[in-house]
Amino acid sequence: MPKRVVSGVVTSDKMSKTRRVEINRVVKHPKYKKYVRRRTVCHMHDENNESSQGDRVELIESEPLSKLKRWRLVRVLVKSTEVDVAALRAARRGAEAEALETTHAGDAPEA
Numbered sequence: 001m002p003k004r005v006v007s008g009v010v011t012s013d014k015m016s017k018t019r020r021v022e023i024n025r026v027v028k029h030p031k032y033k034k035y036v037r038r039r040t041v042c043h044m045h046d047e048n049n050e051s052s053q054g055d056r057v058e059l060i061e062s063e064p065l066s067k068l069k070r071w072r073l074v075r076v077l078v079k080s081t082e083v084d085v086a087a088l089r090a091a092r093r094g095a096e097a098e099a100l101e102t103t104h105a106g107d108a109p110e111a
Contacts, residue, residue: 003061007077008042010055018069019044019051021059043068054080 012020023040044057045065051057056078059071 005058005060005074007056007058008040010051010053010057010080011041013049013051013053017046017049018066019046019057019073021057021071042071044071044073045069046073051076052080054082 006023008021008023010019011022021042021044023042025038025040026035027038028034029036042059043066044059045062051073055076057076058074060074062070062072064070065072
């Protein structure tokens with residue numbers, strides 16, 4: 001039987017060489033005939049840490065690699081454009097503090 005190839009969104013990249021991927025789908029409820037959103041969570045092996053959180057990736061089924069990992073990364077379809085706002089603010093504060101120190105260092109009288 002051929003191996004399945006699916007695409008999903010990376011929801012966690014905190015582990016080394018492992019990514020948590022959500023595969024979203026829409027299914028029809030058997031009784032009420034209403035379409036319901038479902039998701040499948042799987043862990044994927046990413047040898048070179050190419051993907052990051054928010055990326056859309058393509059996965060292929062593989063042999064068990066660990067307790068949870070049963071998928072491998074084929075390719076990154078779309079890179080995420082999300083920005084880490086907290087990291088930007090911290091960097092800006094650091095730059096402002098450094099600029100403030102350099103301006104005050106020139107004002108201080110030498111003794």
